[in-house]
Amino acid sequence: MAGVCLGFLFFNRYPAKVFMGDTGSLALGGALVICAVLTKTEIILIFIGGVFLIEAISVMLQVASFKLTGKRIIKMSPLHHHFELSGWRETKVVIVFWLAGAVLGVLGLLIATL
Structure with missing residues:
Protein backbone atom coordinates (compact mmCIF):
# COMPACT_ATOMS: atom_id res chain seq x y z
CA MET A 1 0.00 0.00 0.00
CA ALA A 2 2.86 2.39 0.83
CA GLY A 3 4.47 1.73 -2.55
CA VAL A 4 1.28 2.59 -4.40
CA CYS A 5 0.90 5.80 -2.38
CA LEU A 6 4.49 6.83 -3.12
CA GLY A 7 3.96 6.15 -6.82
CA PHE A 8 0.79 8.24 -6.77
CA LEU A 9 2.60 11.00 -4.88
CA PHE A 10 5.26 11.15 -7.61
CA PHE A 11 2.65 11.74 -10.33
CA ASN A 12 0.57 14.06 -8.15
CA ARG A 13 3.32 16.58 -7.42
CA TYR A 14 2.77 20.20 -8.43
CA PRO A 15 1.39 20.81 -11.00
CA ALA A 16 -0.73 17.69 -10.51
CA LYS A 17 -1.53 15.63 -13.58
CA VAL A 18 -3.25 12.74 -11.78
CA PHE A 19 -5.94 13.08 -9.12
CA MET A 20 -7.06 10.30 -6.79
CA GLY A 21 -10.78 11.07 -6.72
CA ASP A 22 -13.46 9.77 -4.40
CA THR A 23 -13.11 6.09 -5.29
CA GLY A 24 -9.37 5.96 -4.69
CA SER A 25 -9.51 7.91 -1.44
CA LEU A 26 -12.41 5.81 -0.14
CA ALA A 27 -10.53 2.58 -0.91
CA LEU A 28 -7.32 3.88 0.68
CA GLY A 29 -9.16 5.13 3.77
CA GLY A 30 -11.03 1.85 4.10
CA ALA A 31 -7.80 -0.13 3.86
CA LEU A 32 -6.18 2.03 6.54
CA VAL A 33 -9.17 1.61 8.86
CA ILE A 34 -9.18 -2.17 8.35
CA CYS A 35 -5.45 -2.29 9.18
CA ALA A 36 -6.03 -0.19 12.30
CA VAL A 37 -8.92 -2.37 13.49
CA LEU A 38 -7.02 -5.61 12.88
CA THR A 39 -3.99 -4.31 14.79
CA LYS A 40 -6.13 -2.64 17.50
Whole structure:
Protein backbone atom coordinates (compact mmCIF):
# COMPACT_ATOMS: atom_id res chain seq x y z
CA MET A 1 0.00 0.00 0.00
CA ALA A 2 2.86 2.39 0.83
CA GLY A 3 4.47 1.73 -2.55
CA VAL A 4 1.28 2.59 -4.40
CA CYS A 5 0.90 5.80 -2.38
CA LEU A 6 4.49 6.83 -3.12
CA GLY A 7 3.96 6.15 -6.82
CA PHE A 8 0.79 8.24 -6.77
CA LEU A 9 2.60 11.00 -4.88
CA PHE A 10 5.26 11.15 -7.61
CA PHE A 11 2.65 11.74 -10.33
CA ASN A 12 0.57 14.06 -8.15
CA ARG A 13 3.32 16.58 -7.42
CA TYR A 14 2.77 20.20 -8.43
CA PRO A 15 1.39 20.81 -11.00
CA ALA A 16 -0.73 17.69 -10.51
CA LYS A 17 -1.53 15.63 -13.58
CA VAL A 18 -3.25 12.74 -11.78
CA PHE A 19 -5.94 13.08 -9.12
CA MET A 20 -7.06 10.30 -6.79
CA GLY A 21 -10.78 11.07 -6.72
CA ASP A 22 -13.46 9.77 -4.40
CA THR A 23 -13.11 6.09 -5.29
CA GLY A 24 -9.37 5.96 -4.69
CA SER A 25 -9.51 7.91 -1.44
CA LEU A 26 -12.41 5.81 -0.14
CA ALA A 27 -10.53 2.58 -0.91
CA LEU A 28 -7.32 3.88 0.68
CA GLY A 29 -9.16 5.13 3.77
CA GLY A 30 -11.03 1.85 4.10
CA ALA A 31 -7.80 -0.13 3.86
CA LEU A 32 -6.18 2.03 6.54
CA VAL A 33 -9.17 1.61 8.86
CA ILE A 34 -9.18 -2.17 8.35
CA CYS A 35 -5.45 -2.29 9.18
CA ALA A 36 -6.03 -0.19 12.30
CA VAL A 37 -8.92 -2.37 13.49
CA LEU A 38 -7.02 -5.61 12.88
CA THR A 39 -3.99 -4.31 14.79
CA LYS A 40 -6.13 -2.64 17.50
CA THR A 41 -4.59 0.80 16.86
CA GLU A 42 -7.75 2.76 16.09
CA ILE A 43 -6.93 5.60 18.50
CA ILE A 44 -3.53 6.11 16.89
CA LEU A 45 -5.18 6.30 13.46
CA ILE A 46 -7.21 9.29 14.68
CA PHE A 47 -3.97 11.23 15.22
CA ILE A 48 -2.14 9.96 12.15
CA GLY A 49 -5.16 10.72 9.95
CA GLY A 50 -5.93 13.95 11.79
CA VAL A 51 -5.73 16.21 8.74
CA PHE A 52 -8.24 14.05 6.88
CA LEU A 53 -10.48 13.95 9.95
CA ILE A 54 -10.41 17.75 10.25
CA GLU A 55 -11.24 18.07 6.54
CA ALA A 56 -14.22 15.72 6.93
CA ILE A 57 -15.45 17.47 10.08
CA SER A 58 -15.26 20.85 8.32
CA VAL A 59 -17.62 19.54 5.63
CA MET A 60 -20.06 18.08 8.18
CA LEU A 61 -20.12 21.30 10.22
CA GLN A 62 -20.54 23.46 7.12
CA VAL A 63 -23.46 21.38 5.81
CA ALA A 64 -25.15 21.23 9.23
CA SER A 65 -24.73 24.97 9.79
CA PHE A 66 -26.08 25.83 6.35
CA LYS A 67 -29.10 23.53 6.71
CA LEU A 68 -29.93 24.78 10.23
CA THR A 69 -29.15 28.50 9.97
CA GLY A 70 -28.67 29.23 6.28
CA LYS A 71 -25.19 30.57 7.09
CA ARG A 72 -21.75 29.21 6.39
CA ILE A 73 -19.11 28.76 9.10
CA ILE A 74 -16.19 29.06 6.68
CA LYS A 75 -15.98 30.43 3.13
CA MET A 76 -16.03 26.98 1.53
CA SER A 77 -15.58 23.42 2.63
CA PRO A 78 -13.54 21.23 2.77
CA LEU A 79 -11.21 23.38 4.81
CA HIS A 80 -8.42 23.55 2.21
CA HIS A 81 -10.78 25.40 -0.17
CA HIS A 82 -11.45 27.96 2.57
CA PHE A 83 -7.73 28.72 2.72
CA GLU A 84 -7.51 28.97 -1.07
CA LEU A 85 -10.41 31.45 -1.11
CA SER A 86 -8.64 33.38 1.66
CA GLY A 87 -5.74 34.03 -0.72
CA TRP A 88 -3.39 31.16 0.09
CA ARG A 89 -1.61 29.66 -2.90
CA GLU A 90 -2.20 25.95 -3.49
CA THR A 91 1.41 25.17 -2.65
CA LYS A 92 1.12 26.97 0.71
CA VAL A 93 -2.02 25.01 1.60
CA VAL A 94 -0.27 21.75 0.72
CA ILE A 95 2.84 22.61 2.76
CA VAL A 96 0.81 23.66 5.82
CA PHE A 97 -1.35 20.53 5.63
CA TRP A 98 1.75 18.34 5.18
CA LEU A 99 3.36 19.94 8.23
CA ALA A 100 0.18 19.47 10.26
CA GLY A 101 0.05 15.85 9.10
CA ALA A 102 3.69 15.32 10.07
CA VAL A 103 3.13 16.79 13.54
CA LEU A 104 0.01 14.69 14.08
CA GLY A 105 1.80 11.62 12.72
CA VAL A 106 4.68 12.06 15.17
CA LEU A 107 2.16 12.60 17.97
CA GLY A 108 0.40 9.37 16.97
CA LEU A 109 3.69 7.48 16.97
CA LEU A 110 4.59 8.89 20.39
CA ILE A 111 1.23 7.76 21.73
CA ALA A 112 1.81 4.32 20.20
CA THR A 113 5.06 3.93 22.15
CA LEU A 114 3.39 4.67 25.51
